[in-house]
Amino acid sequence: MQDSDFITLEKVEKVFEVRKKAGFLKRERRQVRAVDSISFTVARGEMVGYIGPNGAGKSTTIKMLTGILMPSAGRLRVAGIDPSRERTRLAHRIGVVFGQRTTLWWDLPLIDSYRLAHRMYRIPDARYRENLDRCVELLELGALLDVPVRQLSLGQRMRGDIAAALLHDPEVLYLDEPTIGLDVVSKAKVRGFLKELNTERGTTVLLTTHDLQDIEQLCSRVMVIDHGRLMYDGPLAGLHEAGEGERTLVVDLERELPPIEVPPCRVVRVEGPRQWLAFPAGQSAAPLVAAIAAAYPLVDLSVREPDIEAVIAKMYAEKAVS
């Protein structure tokens, strides 16, 4: 294994057999192809976004990469290890964070979950101390260590979960929606920490998210999966181009007025004094904001990023036309 193919998938498939009720006593068998012949490699130290609509096959891929699920076909290696055959050996080299679920002990103080990880992974004492101190400092967990996990806010718990996944120095970190439900400040903290982890420690990160800003701020490369197939693999800028992504200016005027006319903005919605203006994602908002402020009685304004679903939907629409 070389550093360039630290994670390797070759025509990986996962087919689930599901039984569906088809009458009073009858059940029909049906196959769901959750992952359909996916191939990619991730180099050591890369930080890659893995995105797609609900049910696209993201979690199934991550579960195969951790060894929880066995592929139905294809070849898969993480750090030279076949995950489903050597799950325990791999566990010492990877960390996993699921945004919607916690691996922490709900009723116990946060520090107890870390002590457990210390023993479970047989982390040498000095290494454990060093990693814990570092996480506590960078993730601002100092005041939270003695608080039972159930009393933590979502953002605090997420930071606690990330620390738990890193105490054993994993070379690979899988993050499934690490910023879901977090406020702006918590999101910034989590992103800042992940960026530092990647640059300072060279940790390889695979990130699943619905938040395009996570990708924008963290990943130089993004993969899009839909219906189990890899639809795009490249830089985020290219995805915007492929999807002709648009951002939206939400403008509050002093009073109700006819639709704003500032090209290339396109008014997509009007509600009383509030108007929504779409503009190309690649374009800077600053000159548009200045033009609107000069010509209209502006009270407030914000910029909304396109969500992943919108970008992907556009990408398909473009493909269908061409």
Ligand SMILES: Nc1ncnc2c1ncn2[C@@H]1O[C@H](COP(=O)(O)OP(=O)(O)OP(=O)(O)O)[C@@H](O)[C@H]1O
């Ligand atoms: N254990 C299972 N048994 C049967 N079908 C499954 C199972 N796990 C996943 N699936 C199906 O496989 C497909 C892919 O699911 P997966 O959870 O990987 O998607 P996802 O991209 O992670 O979606 P989300 O963003 O909603 O988490 C879906 O159609 C799902 O219903």
